Amino acid sequence: MKTLSQTIFDMNALNQLVKESTPDMRIRHLSGVKQITVLSLDGMSDDTYVSTQVVQPIVEMGLNCKTTHQLSQKVIFAIKCDSVTLVDKMRELFYNGYTLVFISPDECLALDTRTTLGRNIVQPPTSNVTKGPREGFVESIKVNITLLRKRIKGPELHIEYVTVGKHTNTMVAICYISSIASQEIADKIVQRIKAITVDGVLDSSYISSYLDHRGITLFRMVGTTEKPDVVAGKMLEGRIAVIVDGSPIVLTIPYLFVEDIQGPEDYYGSPEIITVNRILRSLSAVICVILPSLYVSLQLFNYQIIPLKFLITIFDATQNIPFNPLVEMVVVLVIFDILREANARMPSIAGLSLSLIGAVVLGDAAVRAGLLGAPAVMIGALSGIGLYTMPNNTLLLTLVRLVLTFIGGIMGLFGLSLAVVAILAYMVSLSSFGAPYLAPFAPDISSDRKDALIKVPLSKMYKRPQSIKQKNDTRIK
Amino acid sequence: MIGDNNIKIKQLMLLIILIIPGGKYLSLPIVMARGIGRDSPYACLILFAIDLLMLLCIVWALNLNTYRKSVYEIISSTLSPIVAKIIMGIFALFLLVRLSYLMVYSIDIFSSTFSIKTNWLAFIIPVAIAVIFMISRGMTAVARLAQILFAFIIIAQLTMLILSIPQTDIGNLQPVLDKGIGGVLRKLPDYTLWYGDCLILLFFADCIPKNEEKYGILVAGFGISAAICIGLSVVYIGLFGSYAKYNNLAMSKVSQFIIQQTTLGRLDWLMLVIWSVSVLIKIVMFSFCCMRSINHILNITTQIGKYISLIAVMVIIVVLPLLTDVKQLVSDAFSTGWGKYVFWVCQYLLPPLLPLLVCRTNKREQADNNIILNSKSKLKKLVDGDAQQQTNMADSIMRGQP
Structure with a gap:
C-alpha cells in the first residue's frame, strides 16, 4: 500500500481521488486559513448528516483550523x-459511504456518514415462525450488527471488520463472543476471509464458498440464517457469525448436520413437542431420500419383500405402464424438480396457482393416460415435499435421491445398501473447523444429544455443545 | 486420506461387537456342523474362551503400551525387524484368506438370495470400490460409521435371532456331547482359522488416543459378540438338527423362520440387508489391517504407496475367486490343512508374548529418553561452561591480562 507522502511524489491523495471521480462524487471546497475539501458519495452518504454534522461545523467553526x-x-x-493516511484505505472508506475531509495533503479525516437506506x-x-422473534436481517451490515447487538449487550461481543472484493469493497464483519468462541477458529476464519482475492462479493454465499470444507464437498459446511435470534443463539454456543454487507443471510461457523433438524422456533416451545417434530423431520428426510430408490429396487429385483396385498395393488396400478419402474420413477422425480424450479422463478402472483395446476394436471393426466403409475407419482410427490423438512440441504438431498434411485434400479438392494453406507462414510469423515459433521451421533457425544433429536428443557442443558471448540463450555452453573 | 485412523476405545468396542458376529453368521455354523455335528455350539464356546484369553493378553499389552507404539515397532525393536516382517507377512496372509472367504460368502448372500441372475463380478467389484473408498476416508470415519449403524445392525441381528427361537426344537440339540468332550476337542484345531477376530486390535495399538484407558469395555464387547455367535449356533442347530450341514448360508436360512405369515412378504430380507452392512464393515477392517501389514513389510509410508497396497489387496480378493475355488482352497490348505499352524503364530503365540514385548519396548524407550535427557543436560552444561569461559576470557582481556 502506498502512503500519502509516497503518492504526493507524483500526485497527492486528494488529486488522485478527484481524478478517479465518478458522477456521484460530491466535492465541496471550503476556503479558510487552509483550503478544506469535503468528499462524499451521493446515495452512499447521508446528505443531511454530512451537511449538519460535517460541513456546517466546519463553516461555522473550522475555517481557522490548520491541522x-x-x-x-x-x-x-x-x-x-x-x-487516515493510506490512499487505498481512503478509497475503500469513501466508496463505503464515509465522508473524507482533507485539510492537509498527507492525511484526511474519515467520518462515518453511511446511509441506512x-x-x-x-x-x-425463508423462516416464518409462529412463536419467537420475527425480526429478520436486512441488506445493511450496520442494521444487521445492531440487530445482533440488541441481543448480545456487552463488551464480549467482538466484531472484526474485513473488506473483500477488488471492485465491490464489501465490508464483512466477523462476530463472536470473545469469552465463549474459540479464538483459534475465529482467527482462522479472519485469515481465510482476508486471503480472498476476488473481483466482487455480492452476497454472503460468495464468502461461504471460501469458508467451506477445503476441496470439493457435497454437503454444506457453513450454516445460514436470516434470523438474528438464531445467530445470537448459535454464538452463545460458541459459533462465529459472518455478516456480509448487502446480504440478509448471515453465515454461522462451525456448522453441523444436526442444525438442519433444528427449526427456528424450536427454542420457544415445549421440549416434548419439539422432540416429536425433530424425529418427524429426520424420519421424513431419510424416508424421502430412500423411498424412491427402495420402491424401484423392490419392484425390479426383490418384489417378494412387499406384502402380498400391497404387491397386488401396485401390480394393478402399474401393469399397463409402458416404462420400467426405474424410468418411471426418474421421470416423476425430474418432473417434480422442474415444477420446483419453475415455481421458484415464477412471479409470486402466478406461482402458486400455476404450480398447483402443473402438479394436478401433469400428475393426474399422466396417471389417467397410463404413462405413469399412481404409486410412483405418490412416492415422488411425497419424497419431493418431505425433503423440505431439511431446508438447508434440500437441493443436495434431491440429488442424492436421484443417484440412489439410479443405483437401486441398476443394482437392487445390494447396491442401495452399499451406496447408503458409502454416503454415510463420506458424511462422517467431514468436519467443519474441527467439529465432526455428524456429531453428536458420530462421534457419539452424550451431552450434545440433549439438543439433537431429543430436546431437553433449556434449564437442563448445563453444557454448551462439546463438538464445537470453545473457551468456556459451561452454560448453566 | 489414508492415515486419519484415531479410534477411541468405545468405538473399537462397537466395531468388535459388529464384526465378530458379522462374518460368523455367514457360514460358520454350517461348516462346524459338518465336522462336529450337533455339538458344534460347544466347540464354538471353547474357541471363544481361548479367544477371550488371547484378548485379555492383547488388552493387557495395549494397556502397557504407554508410548503408543505399533505392533510392528514393538516386535521390531524387541525381537528383530526380520521377525517383525515375518509376523506381518503371516498376518497379511491370514487376513487375505479370511477376506477372500468373507467376500465370496457375502456375495453369495446377494447372488443366491436377492438377485440370482446377476454376474458374480457385478457384486464383488462394487464391494471392492466401496471398501477402497471407506478406507480412503480413514478408519476414524469407519469407527464413526459403526456408531451410527450399530443400533440398526444389532436390532436386525437380534430380531432375526430372537424371532427364530420359537421355531427351534430343543430335541435337535440332544443328546449333549454323546461322544464325549474329546470328540469336540479333537476337531477344534480345524476351526481355529475362523476365530481370532480380536487380533485386529493389534493394528490399532498406535491409533488409540493417549487419554483412553478403559480397555475393560473391549472385553465386554467381545463377551456380547461371543454370546450372539454362540446363540446363533444354538438356534441354527435347534432349527435344522441333522440337516444343519446341508445348507450354504446360515443367516439367510435362520432368518426365514421369523416370518409366520406368507402374506407379510419377506421382511426378513430387509433385516438381512441391514445385517450385511456389518459384513461390509468387517471386510473394511480386515482390508485395512491387511494393507497395514503389507505397508510394514514393504516399508511403505507415502499416501500413494498406501493406496497402491490397498488396491493390490482388493485386486487379489477380486481375482482369486476367478482363478480357483476359494472355499475349497481355504478349507483344504488353511482350515484343516497345514496353513493353520502358521497362523497359530499370530493367533496363539504372539498375544501371550505381547505384554512382555511391550514391557521391553517401554524400558528401551525409557532408556532412550534418559539418554536424550542426559545428552541435553550435558550439552547445556557444555554451552554454559563455554559461555562462562568466554566471559572469563573477556574479563581478563578487559583487565589487560593475557
Whole structure:
C-alpha cells in the first residue's frame, strides 16, 4: 500500500481521488486559513448528516483550523471520526459511504456518514415462525450488527471488520463472543476471509464458498440464517457469525448436520413437542431420500419383500405402464424438480396457482393416460415435499435421491445398501473447523444429544455443545 | 486420506461387537456342523474362551503400551525387524484368506438370495470400490460409521435371532456331547482359522488416543459378540438338527423362520440387508489391517504407496475367486490343512508374548529418553561452561591480562 507522502511524489491523495471521480462524487471546497475539501458519495452518504454534522461545523467553526487534529478535536460533530493516511484505505472508506475531509495533503479525516437506506426489518421469508422473534436481517451490515447487538449487550461481543472484493469493497464483519468462541477458529476464519482475492462479493454465499470444507464437498459446511435470534443463539454456543454487507443471510461457523433438524422456533416451545417434530423431520428426510430408490429396487429385483396385498395393488396400478419402474420413477422425480424450479422463478402472483395446476394436471393426466403409475407419482410427490423438512440441504438431498434411485434400479438392494453406507462414510469423515459433521451421533457425544433429536428443557442443558471448540463450555452453573 | 485412523476405545468396542458376529453368521455354523455335528455350539464356546484369553493378553499389552507404539515397532525393536516382517507377512496372509472367504460368502448372500441372475463380478467389484473408498476416508470415519449403524445392525441381528427361537426344537440339540468332550476337542484345531477376530486390535495399538484407558469395555464387547455367535449356533442347530450341514448360508436360512405369515412378504430380507452392512464393515477392517501389514513389510509410508497396497489387496480378493475355488482352497490348505499352524503364530503365540514385548519396548524407550535427557543436560552444561569461559576470557582481556 502506498502512503500519502509516497503518492504526493507524483500526485497527492486528494488529486488522485478527484481524478478517479465518478458522477456521484460530491466535492465541496471550503476556503479558510487552509483550503478544506469535503468528499462524499451521493446515495452512499447521508446528505443531511454530512451537511449538519460535517460541513456546517466546519463553516461555522473550522475555517481557522490548520491541522486535521484540530478539526477532529474542536469542530467535527460526527461520533466516528478517524484519521487516515493510506490512499487505498481512503478509497475503500469513501466508496463505503464515509465522508473524507482533507485539510492537509498527507492525511484526511474519515467520518462515518453511511446511509441506512434499504429495506425495513421484516419477518424473513425463508423462516416464518409462529412463536419467537420475527425480526429478520436486512441488506445493511450496520442494521444487521445492531440487530445482533440488541441481543448480545456487552463488551464480549467482538466484531472484526474485513473488506473483500477488488471492485465491490464489501465490508464483512466477523462476530463472536470473545469469552465463549474459540479464538483459534475465529482467527482462522479472519485469515481465510482476508486471503480472498476476488473481483466482487455480492452476497454472503460468495464468502461461504471460501469458508467451506477445503476441496470439493457435497454437503454444506457453513450454516445460514436470516434470523438474528438464531445467530445470537448459535454464538452463545460458541459459533462465529459472518455478516456480509448487502446480504440478509448471515453465515454461522462451525456448522453441523444436526442444525438442519433444528427449526427456528424450536427454542420457544415445549421440549416434548419439539422432540416429536425433530424425529418427524429426520424420519421424513431419510424416508424421502430412500423411498424412491427402495420402491424401484423392490419392484425390479426383490418384489417378494412387499406384502402380498400391497404387491397386488401396485401390480394393478402399474401393469399397463409402458416404462420400467426405474424410468418411471426418474421421470416423476425430474418432473417434480422442474415444477420446483419453475415455481421458484415464477412471479409470486402466478406461482402458486400455476404450480398447483402443473402438479394436478401433469400428475393426474399422466396417471389417467397410463404413462405413469399412481404409486410412483405418490412416492415422488411425497419424497419431493418431505425433503423440505431439511431446508438447508434440500437441493443436495434431491440429488442424492436421484443417484440412489439410479443405483437401486441398476443394482437392487445390494447396491442401495452399499451406496447408503458409502454416503454415510463420506458424511462422517467431514468436519467443519474441527467439529465432526455428524456429531453428536458420530462421534457419539452424550451431552450434545440433549439438543439433537431429543430436546431437553433449556434449564437442563448445563453444557454448551462439546463438538464445537470453545473457551468456556459451561452454560448453566 | 489414508492415515486419519484415531479410534477411541468405545468405538473399537462397537466395531468388535459388529464384526465378530458379522462374518460368523455367514457360514460358520454350517461348516462346524459338518465336522462336529450337533455339538458344534460347544466347540464354538471353547474357541471363544481361548479367544477371550488371547484378548485379555492383547488388552493387557495395549494397556502397557504407554508410548503408543505399533505392533510392528514393538516386535521390531524387541525381537528383530526380520521377525517383525515375518509376523506381518503371516498376518497379511491370514487376513487375505479370511477376506477372500468373507467376500465370496457375502456375495453369495446377494447372488443366491436377492438377485440370482446377476454376474458374480457385478457384486464383488462394487464391494471392492466401496471398501477402497471407506478406507480412503480413514478408519476414524469407519469407527464413526459403526456408531451410527450399530443400533440398526444389532436390532436386525437380534430380531432375526430372537424371532427364530420359537421355531427351534430343543430335541435337535440332544443328546449333549454323546461322544464325549474329546470328540469336540479333537476337531477344534480345524476351526481355529475362523476365530481370532480380536487380533485386529493389534493394528490399532498406535491409533488409540493417549487419554483412553478403559480397555475393560473391549472385553465386554467381545463377551456380547461371543454370546450372539454362540446363540446363533444354538438356534441354527435347534432349527435344522441333522440337516444343519446341508445348507450354504446360515443367516439367510435362520432368518426365514421369523416370518409366520406368507402374506407379510419377506421382511426378513430387509433385516438381512441391514445385517450385511456389518459384513461390509468387517471386510473394511480386515482390508485395512491387511494393507497395514503389507505397508510394514514393504516399508511403505507415502499416501500413494498406501493406496497402491490397498488396491493390490482388493485386486487379489477380486481375482482369486476367478482363478480357483476359494472355499475349497481355504478349507483344504488353511482350515484343516497345514496353513493353520502358521497362523497359530499370530493367533496363539504372539498375544501371550505381547505384554512382555511391550514391557521391553517401554524400558528401551525409557532408556532412550534418559539418554536424550542426559545428552541435553550435558550439552547445556557444555554451552554454559563455554559461555562462562568466554566471559572469563573477556574479563581478563578487559583487565589487560593475557
